[in-house]
Amino acid sequence: MLFTLATTGILVTKIILVLYSVIALAIAIERVLTLRHTAAQERAAREALRAAFAVGSRSALARASQFEVPSCVALIVAAEALDRLPGHEHLAAELAFARSAAMLRRGLSALASIASTAPYVGLFGTVLGILTAFHTIAITGQTGASIVAGGVTEALVTTAMGLGVAVPAVLVYNGMVGLVSDVTLLAEGNAREFVAQLIVSDERETVS
Numbered sequence: 417m418l419f420t421l422a423t424t425g426i427l428v429t430k431i432i433l434v435l436y437s438v439i440a441l442a443i444a445i446e447r448v449l450t451l452r453h454t455a456a457q458e459r460a461a462r463e464a465l466r467a468a469f470a471v472g473s474r475s476a477l478a479r480a481s482q483f484e485v486p487s488c489v490a491l492i493v494a495a496e497a498l499d500r501l502p503g504h505e506h507l508a509a510e511l512a513f514a515r516s517a518a519m520l521r522r523g524l525s526a527l528a529s530i531a532s533t534a535p536y537v538g539l540f541g542t543v544l545g546i547l548t549a550f551h552t553i554a555i556t557g558q559t560g561a562s563i564v565a566g567g568v569t570e571a572l573v574t575t576a577m578g579l580g581v582a583v584p585a586v587l588v589y590n591g592m593v594g595l596v597s598d599v600t601l602l603a604e605g606n607a608r609e610f611v612a613q614l615i616v617s618d619e620r621e622t623v624s
Contacts, residue, residue: 422544422551426570429541433577436530436537440581443523444588451595454520455602462606516603520596524589531585538578545571 549568 422548425544426541426548426574429537429544429574430577432537433534433541433574433581436534436581436585440527440530440585440588443527444592447523447592448595451520451592451599455599458599458603458606462609465606465610517596517600520599524592524596527585527589527592531582531589534582534585535578538574538576538581541574541578542571545569545574 545568548570
């Protein structure tokens with residue numbers, strides 16, 4: 417009974433680690449494509465808003481609201497205009513930026529969980545492999561290498577699988593965090609530029 421449970425547990429452990437690797441790969445591909453697209457979108461929004469601000473701040477805000485999938489900078493500029501209305505207390509722009517940043521980080525928590533738990537899943541398989549080895553010794557009464565080789569092999573395989581999933585996941589996670597930081601800084605820098613222009617434009621309109 418114990419041998420059957422341990423064998424089943426090792427199989428389940430391997431399946432989990434394979435699923436971990438597939439999920440981590442899927443997250444990595446999706447995030448890279450999304451972040452590259454987002455960075456290109458931010459650059460396009462920057463150029464579009466610069467052209468619109470050349471005409472006037474209201475034209476720029478109208479242009480920002482027309483993005484089919486609003487970029488982070490467009491959201492912040494439009495939200496800043498809302499902030500400047502009485503009673504909003506400068507919260508809309510902060511919320512827009514926080515929401516956009518959260519969207520960029522989507523999936524990274526799952527990747528971090530995979531990176532942190534994969535070694536323990538592998539370790540669990542290792543323990544089960546050792547249990548099968550001792551169980552074999554208890555049944556046969558023999559301690560030769562050929563008797564326990566199967567259980568030890570299973571233990572080493574699950575250990576290697578756990579590390580094989582965890583190490584790339586950590587590297588990918590760190591890389592994704594760097595990409596998110598780059599895109600966030602790009603959007604924040606663009607937004608600050610246009611918000612400053614919006615403030616100056618509004619002050620000019622107030623004076624005139």
